[in-house]
Amino acid sequence: MRLCSIASGSSGNCIYVGSEEAHVLVDVGISGKSIEKGLNSLDLTGKDVDGILITHEHSDHIKGLGVISRKYGIPIYTTGGTADAMLRMKSLGKMPEGLIHEIREDEPFGIKDLTVNPFTIPHDAAQPVGYRLECGEHSVGIATDLGKYNDYIVKNLENLDAVLLEANHDIRMLQVGKYPYYLKQRILGDRGHLSNENAGRLLCRILHDNLKAVFLGHLSRENNYEELAYETVCSEVTLGDNPYRSRDFKIQVAKRDHISEIITV
Numbered sequence: 001m002r003l004c005s006i007a008s009g010s011s012g013n014c015i016y017v018g019s020e021e022a023h024v025l026v027d028v029g030i031s032g033k034s035i036e037k038g039l040n041s042l043d044l045t046g047k048d049v050d051g052i053l054i055t056h057e058h059s060d061h062i063k064g065l066g067v068i069s070r071k072y073g074i075p076i077y078t079t080g081g082t083a084d085a086m087l088r089m090k091s092l093g094k095m096p097e098g099l100i101h102e103i104r105e106d107e108p109f110g111i112k113d114l115t116v117n118p119f120t121i122p123h124d125a126a127q128p129v130g131y132r133l134e135c136g137e138h139s140v141g142i143a144t145d146l147g148k149y150n151d152y153i154v155k156n157l158e159n160l161d162a163v164l165l166e167a168n169h170d171i172r173m174l175q176v177g178k179y180p181y182y183l184k185q186r187i188l189g190d191r192g193h194l195s196n197e198n199a200g201r202l203l204c205r206i207l208h209d210n211l212k213a214v215f216l217g218h219l220s221r222e223n224n225y226e227e228l229a230y231e232t233v234c235s236e237v238t239l240g241d242n243p244y245r246s247r248d249f250k251i252q253v254a255k256r257d258h259i260s261e262i263i264t265v
Contacts, residue, residue: 015142024052054076117134169195177223200235
């Protein structure tokens, strides 16, 4: 399996997951041109993409969906609530009939040799989900846009080979920053976004001997920066009640505006 961040940040998200037979994108919250550029960097085109998995309907996750789906006729997989919310958005344009496939939380489905497991996440959207993708004995997980984590989320992220976790903000930067009070409360709330500290604590819950790589994603442009997210998460791992240290596996920050390295597991 392969995991690669084409773009990840509060301004736009697009993640590639591949196997021997399948190529999928998790979210397409960047321009169609940027999506195609990212795919080309992977020696792929839109014609190679077997499915688009949408986590929720916010624009930084679906901005390029209308353009890319109309151009290539790529199947779209998302929950019913998210689909309904997307179809009400004029910014996407007319969506081709028959491309949207409704999925349900905790009901796995297949895309060629990939098994996709959607799981509920707490976020202020219609029916948001994270994804666990498996092929044979290998698995990767995507969990961004969650205000908190619980045992259910931990269970869905256990025993992964690679994971992309949200590390959205530094709490102090957010508190003293220029955002209005209501927006700060939204981000800090149980249906908001995961802080650097909580990303590190969640990571501590899912560490195991075979975890090879961790991407920190969905960083806020205003309330975080790469070095701070990285150092905070590493500190939580080092100080946490676990036998691991951050050097035991690869941690890297997914870039906002260019493609990451490809992780192969």
